[in-house]
Amino acid sequence: MKRSVRFPVSPTLLRRLAFASIIANVAIVVTGGAVRLTASGLGCPTWPRCTDESYTTTSEMGVHGVIEFGNRLLTFAVGIIALAVVLAVLAQVPRRRGLLPLAVGVLFGIPAQAVLGGITVLTDLNPWVVGLHFLASMVVIAAAYALWRRTGEPDGPVTPTVPAPLRTLARITTVVSASVLVVGTWVTGSGPHAGDQGAARNGLDPESISQVHADGVFLLIGLSVALFFAFRAVGASRAARAAGVLLAVELGQGLIGFVQYFTHLPAVLVAAHMLGSCLVLLATLGVLWATRERQPVSPPAPAAPAAEPVGAAA
Structure with missing residues (x-):
């Protein structure tokens, strides 16, 4: 065959x-x-x-x-x-x-x-x-x-690298990060960049929904700061580095967001903000991944040799 x-x-x-x-x-x-x-x-x-x-x-x-x-x-x-x-x-x-x-x-x-x-x-x-x-x-x-x-x-099996309360805090941070992305689409839907001259907007007040979005960003940054120092306190250096990267990305994204808001949403900054949204997501997932690791699969132990029967001939 x-x-x-x-x-x-x-x-x-x-x-x-x-x-x-x-x-x-x-x-x-x-x-x-x-x-x-x-x-x-x-x-x-x-x-x-x-x-x-x-x-x-x-x-x-x-x-x-x-x-x-x-x-x-x-x-x-x-x-x-x-x-x-x-x-x-x-x-x-x-x-x-x-x-x-x-x-x-x-x-x-x-x-x-x-x-x-x-x-x-x-x-x-x-x-x-x-x-x-x-x-x-x-x-x-x-x-x-x-x-x-x-x-x-x-x-191999997944094992935690940080205590359970910090894993829970990382999950909460992930949920908040996702929520910021969702509210960000509402902000976009209320703004001037509709994609076409005749496209409708979602009817939300741009200033009010932008404030809600900013509040979510502040909460996310606060959680990220807490994760960074908590990971360092328990000696989880890999997780602390991931939280530091997330915090840096969030601060950069927040700066772009504030500048674009107060400069009336220039297209180039809106595009940078969209890229920043992707980077925030990836950095958030990086933190989540850093709270666990997979162990290599242990090779099977060699079988013990069979015992020689008592009284067997030499």
């Missing part, structure tokens, strides 16, 4: 592909923001076609059509990277536990995102749908990050 040929993939290559998937998914968030910030959200006025007659942009649609269609094309590039990760996981010898569900989740999250993007176009950039589209991207990025971290871990 003919045996199938397999091409094993090194752990290093798999880890690099997983990291490339994170970068690609962050990039498509930023380019999606560029579509909105250049008022190109309806550059292709329908979906899945770009026009009723064509799947591609036409010269009559101008630069807005090119920008929107270019962002749609980038989805294929992100999908190709995700597919490469899945194939790399399947080719591993031996195959690592838990990697395939994450890789498949990232892969299928990309066409799901494309469908959500299409719904935003078909609903004339409804701000609530646009916000959901962004948050779904955050879920895909989180899955891509989990996959990348998992590729660098052994297959």
